[in-house]
Amino acid sequence: MLNLHKLDLTGPAGTVKISATEATLLLAFSKSPDARLNFPQVAQCMGLASADEQRDNIQVRMVRLRKKMHKAGAEGAVIQAIRNVGYQFFEELAIGKS
Numbered sequence: 001m002l003n004l005h006k007l008d009l010t011g012p013a014g015t016v017k018i019s020a021t022e023a024t025l026l027l028a029f030s031k032s033p034d035a036r037l038n039f040p041q042v043a044q045c046m047g048l049a050s051a052d053e054q055r056d057n058i059q060v061r062m063v064r065l066r067k068k069m070h071k072a073g074a075e076g077a078v079i080q081a082i083r084n085v086g087y088q089f090f091e092e093l094a095i096g097k098s
Helices: 020-031 039-045 055-072
Strands: 008-011 014-017 036-038 079-082 086-089
Touching: 008 055, 014 055, 020 036, 020 039, 020 055, 020 086, 036 039, 039 055, 039 086, 055 079
Parallel strands: none
Antiparallel strands: 008 014, 036 086, 079 086
């Protein structure tokens, strides 16, 4: 469960703190009909000017988010890169605001 107010991500293994940017990204994944975001959408969620110039930055941030999700108890490929497209989210995510 993603708590937007506390910026906590809770799973079977516990709770981890996430950044506001990571929460924005997870919220965008949850609102996307196929849980897929292209590179410009990911860059926009992260507050980056250009996805093409920031690919390395995006990759590093996605690795950090995956680690946090695994620390909370997610298993397997939580967020997977799709070559020349963007990223796909493979977990169910409940959103809480309190």
